[in-house]
Amino acid sequence: MQRRILELIEGASSIAISGHTSPDGDALGSVLGLGLSLMKFFPNKDIALLLADDDPVPRIYRFMEGSDRLVPASAYTGNPDLFISVDVPVVERLNNSAEVLRRSAHVVCFDHHPAREEFAELSLRRVEAAACAMIIDRFLDNCGIVARDGVATCLLCGLVTDTGRFQYQNADAAAFHAASRLVAHGADPARVALEVYQSMRVEFLHLKSIVMGRIKTVAHGRVAYSYAYQSDLEACGVTSDECDGLVDVVRSVMGVEVCLFLKGIEGDTKVRGNLRSKGDLNVSEIAAAFGGGGHPAAAGFSNNGTILETLTVALPMLAELVGEDPASVTVEL
Structure with a gap:
């Protein structure tokens, strides 16, 4: 070959x-x-x-x-x-x-x-x-x-x-x-x-603090998520390409097995999602459900829908992935 x-x-x-x-x-x-x-x-x-x-x-x-x-x-x-x-x-x-x-x-x-x-x-x-x-x-x-x-x-x-x-x-x-x-x-x-x-702009760190402040967990702390609206990026003066590492902020929560970070695009009518797994759970299957893909421990996707709409679909799927009842998930922004 x-x-x-x-x-x-x-x-x-x-x-x-x-x-x-x-x-x-x-x-x-x-x-x-x-x-x-x-x-x-x-x-x-x-x-x-x-x-x-x-x-x-x-x-x-x-x-x-x-x-x-x-x-x-x-x-x-x-x-x-x-x-x-x-x-x-x-x-x-x-x-x-x-x-x-x-x-x-x-x-x-x-x-x-x-x-x-x-x-x-x-x-x-x-x-x-x-x-x-x-x-x-x-x-x-x-x-x-x-x-x-x-x-x-x-x-x-x-x-x-x-x-x-x-x-x-x-x-x-x-x-x-x-x-x-x-x-x-x-x-x-x-x-x-x-x-x-080690060369993050102050503007990005301000956005990072917003994302950190929005981190929430479901499925008894085994799934974490956070998000940033396009308006957040604009208010902080951050470009979309600077956001790659934000999913790792969510991933760092103690006890979390899988996590999701969503970023609003196109006037927050669409989102880009990043998924991470800390163990053997395969998050690429969740990404594939949204037309995306990647690796078992790191995957991504784009979705035509708001952040709330995407979380409403994705979080029950992630809860089920970690073995919890998807019906128990309540989405909070």
Whole structure:
């Protein structure tokens, strides 16, 4: 499989690489780690690094080498010989990049999410990998390409963020081994920690305090939830892309097994939801019920409905997941 993917890369004059919509550190780190490595190894190829949305790169990830090379897929007019999808389980998650995929002669996928069906010609899918960045790093190494220094830092950022700073259940021996390899090749873990976790704007901390103040539990304290309205973000002066870590505030409640954080969008007529599990319970099934997906311990979704409407449906499902009576759930805002 890896040899066949390399052959497609070698045979392509033009390549477009994209991660998923609302990109996180793993999607961006994987796009940059793979893209920059291929640019250095194949300097004569036309390689485009795409954003699935029209939004700019989230502030906390702009430190990564090559982040200024990322362009919105809607502005890319090429018909590439090869489209490479990273950290994307379904075409719908590619958003605007899906149109580029459809214009491409060949499609390759690198991913660590479970997939209902494969959409690529060749897919290197490793669901046991803690981050897509690990798959990219191993693929490059097997091809004789070593990601070093700033490029290695991009991949390390993907690994650090998708393991929750190595605090999630997916932080296994392979994840630590991959991190060790990347640091040995010049990745800078202190820079990742500083930029992603230790450079919060005061405005974001004000929003975080609002979210903390709204945390409630149901199902005898086994399910926690909180939320932020779009108006909260506007009042605090916070952009939507800064909210990724708020679900971990809810997750940190003692005794909680699963949690949900909702963020209002489009005038609070829709929501984006983040789900987390502290143990073996599979929250991706809840996300799938809303048309989303992810991993057993970390999943997400979007829903056409208000925060209250979404909580009314989701909280009984979460209560049932932890073995409690869903009819006992009372939603409070």
